[in-house]
Amino acid sequence: xxxxxxxxxxxxxxxxxxxxxxxxxxxxxxxxxxxxxxxxxxxxxxxxxxxxxxxxxxxxxxxxxxxxxxxxxxxxxxxxxxxxxxxxxxxxxxxxxxxxxxxxxxxxxxxxxxxxxxxxxxxxxxxxxxxxxxxxxxxxxxxxxxxxxxxxxxxxxxxxxxxxxxxxxxxxxxxxxxxxxxxxxxxxxxxxxxxxxxxxxxxxxxxxxxxxxxxxxxxxxxxxxxxxxxxxxxxxxxxxxxxxxxxxxxxxxxxxxxxxxxxxxxxxxxxxxxxxxxxxxxxxxxxxxxxxxxxxxxxxxxxxxxxxxxxxxxxxxxxxx
Ligand code: F6P
Numbered sequence: 317x318x319x320x321x322x323x324x325x326x327x328x329x330x331x332x333x334x335x336x337x338x339x340x341x342x343x344x345x346x347x348x349x350x351x352x353x354x355x356x357x358x359x360x361x362x363x364x365x366x367x368x369x370x371x372x373x374x375x376x377x378x379x380x381x382x383x384x385x386x387x388x389x390x391x392x393x394x395x396x397x398x399x400x401x402x403x404x405x406x407x408x409x410x411x412x413x414x415x416x417x418x419x420x421x422x423x424x425x426x427x428x429x430x431x432x433x434x435x436x437x438x439x440x441x442x443x444x445x446x447x448x449x450x451x452x453x454x455x456x457x458x459x460x461x462x463x464x465x466x467x468x469x470x471x472x473x474x475x476x477x478x479x480x481x482x483x484x485x486x487x488x489x490x491x492x493x494x495x496x497x498x499x500x501x502x503x504x505x506x507x508x509x510x511x512x513x514x515x516x517x518x519x520x521x522x523x524x525x526x527x528x529x530x531x532x533x534x535x536x537x538x539x540x541x542x543x544x545x546x547x548x549x550x551x552x553x554x555x556x557x558x559x560x561x562x563x564x565x566x567x568x569x570x571x572x573x574x575x576x577x578x579x580x581x582x583x584x585x586x587x588x589x590x591x592x593x594x595x596x597x598x599x600x601x602x603x604x605x606x607x608x609x610x611x612x613x614x615x616x617x618x619x620x621x622x623x624x625x626x627x628x629x630x631x632x633x634x635x636x637x
Contacts, residue, residue: 321408334578342590440603502534
């Protein structure tokens with residue numbers, strides 16, 4: 317009987333719990349003994365590793381976050397702590413890991429593999445959707461749906477009270493969440509870190525729209541742009557002459573009932589991750605692209621920065637006119 321473990325690293329996402337549930341079920345189906353590592357790489361160092369079965373994953377499929385916890389571990393960057401982590405895995409005879417996280421976590425795992433030969437398959441998991449090599453990261457659909465609901469609610473009050481709303485999404489340095497949300501929510505303005513902007517360019521058009529009867533504005537801005545959201549709101553007040561409010565969606569975007577799409581993707585990612593490990597893929601990430609799932613070597617994933625989809629960027633130009 318071979319042993320396999322799973323951990324979550326970095327910002328949690330909705331979809332991790334469905335992934336944990338399927339990890340246990342599919343491992344057992346494959347004749348593997350599944351283990352949970354609690355609190356990410358920190359738990360790997362602190363030996364928070366527990367053998368699990370069906371009873372550990374009952375009733376979790378509808379819950380956001382992760383029941384095993386997640387951390388950003390500084391200690392795992394240190395060779396001495398990685399040695400302790402390896403010792404903990406050896407004691408339990410575990411040499412295969414499934415890692416739910418981002419490219420930073422996979423880079424850490426790559427070093428761990430090179431030093432100690434612990435095989436791993438990464439499942440891209442971040443609401444930012446900013447991992448090179450995959451078009452989809454677990455949790456993005458749930459986050460987009462949370463954002464959509466918030467924007468729809470804000471539109472009700474914006475339209476009733478004739479205001480401009482500046483709504484800030486997460487994404488670190490990636491504008492994916494903001495851009496997709498703006499396109500799907502009919503926003504008047506979208507600002508993202510990848511694209512330079514000059515607010516002056518919109519002044520004439522926005523004033524003309526007001527003359528033609530526009531009585532509210534929705535601006536979606538991504539964290540990571542050159543200005544604070546409050547500056548954009550000030551611009552609406554001072555240059556467009558519109559009362560304005562800011563809503564920073566913040567960590568609401570990281571929680572919530574996982575959507576059907578994220579539950580299904582969790583299922584598929586886990587299947588492929590375990591199959592890949594059993595098939596001899598020692599240091600890969602399971603990626604999703606239009607043509608389907610494919611394994612990519614971790615070096616390929618981490619060698620380049622994620623580039624926002626060109627088609628989406630093209631739509632941004634049309635939106636911001
Ligand atoms: O990586 C996911 C993310 O939610 C980013 O969008 C955001 O910048 C960051 O994590 C927030 O981190 P923390 O939870 O540590 O505040």
